Amino acid sequence: GDSVTQMEGPVTLSEEAFLTINCTYTATGYPSLFWYVQYPGEGLQLLLKATKADDKGSNKGFEATYRKETTSFHLEKGSVQVSDSAVYFCALRSGGSNTGKLIFGQGTTLQVKP
Amino acid sequence: DGGITQSPKYLFRKEGQNVTLSCEQNLNHDAMYWYRQDPGQGLRLIYYSQIVNDFQKGDIAEGYSVSREKKESFPLTVTSAQKNPTAFYLCASSARTGTGTPNEQFFGPGTRLTVL
Numbered sequence: 001g002d003s004v005t006q007m008e009g010p011v012t013l014s015e016e017a018f019l020t021i022n023c024t025y026t027a028t029g030y031p032s033l034f035w036y037v038q039y040p041g042e043g044l045q046l047l048l049k050a051t052k053a054d055d056k057g058s059n060k061g062f063e064a065t066y067r068k069e070t071t072s073f074h075l076e077k078g079s080v081q082v083s084d085s086a087v088y089f090c091a092l093r094s095g096g097s098n099t100g101k102l103i104f105g106q107g108t109t110l111q112v113k114p
Numbered sequence: 115d116g117g118i119t120q121s122p123k124y125l126f127r128k129e130g131q132n133v134t135l136s137c138e139q140n141l142n143h144d145a146m147y148w149y150r151q152d153p154g155q156g157l158r159l160i161y162y163s164q165i166v167n168d169f170q171k172g173d174i175a176e177g178y179s180v181s182r183e184k185k186e187s188f189p190l191t192v193t194s195a196q197k198n199p200t201a202f203y204l205c206a207s208s209a210r211t212g213t214g215t216p217n218e219q220f221f222g223p224g225t226r227l228t229v230l
Contacts (some may be wrong), residue, residue, distance in 0.1 A: 004156070033133050034218065035219075041224075042223055042224070043118075043120075043204055043221035043223045043224050044157075044204065044206075044217050044221040045221070046219075049218060088186070089156060089157070091156075099145075099162065099164060099170070100145050100162070100164075100208050100217075100219065101147075101159060101162065102147075102157075102159075102171070102219060103155050104156035104157045104158075104191070106154065106155055106156045107154075107155075107156055
């Protein structure tokens with residue numbers, strides 16, 4: 001079945017460092033891909049999405065490109081801030097799915113130090 | 115403001131008791147979902163509903179039940195049959211595009227259930 005694999009955390013960076021969180025997926029067809037962010041004690045917020053190959057999603061300085069050839073959707077940010085400390089989830093929605101079901105990776109904790 | 119509300123934020127239950135978690139949305143979304151989150155794991159789908167009076171089991175439905183009598187409400191009951199119910203529970207909803215494709219999901223703030 002479809003699945004999502006994220007790099008294990010925690011990831012600890014200094015403020016203004018470059019961030020990469022790896023995400024790879026296994027799916028049949030053409031899934032839609034998402035990154036969600038979860039701040040402590042809260043629900044998930046959609047950070048960005050891409051619905052077809054080579055699409056680049058971007059929001060709040062974060063970017064991710066849908067790479068079908070490598071089945072990847074890595075999250076990047078050029079300069080992280082302390083306020084970016086959170087748990088980041090990569091997710092996919094199977095292509096052709098009319099149920100909207102999402103499959104999530106296990107999450108990657110990011111800690112940014114001043 | 116439109117959004118999803120979940121209540122209560124924290125819930126304590128004795129073993130053998132059923133408990134119901136509330137989820138309400140005023141986004142006019144057709145689809146609603148319940149997820150369970152455990153430490154170090156991603157979210158796992160418990161139940162989902164695409165329309166009023168209809169719902170389907172997700173990947174871990176055993177020990178849970180739901181109802182969808184109104185568009186804006188999708189309560190989740192954790193029954194005594196659920197062997198390990200202590201977890202963080204998240205409700206979500208989504209609209210559909212004009213072609214019927216489900217749109218991205220919006221999440222509520224979650225309910226943390228602890229079994230004593």
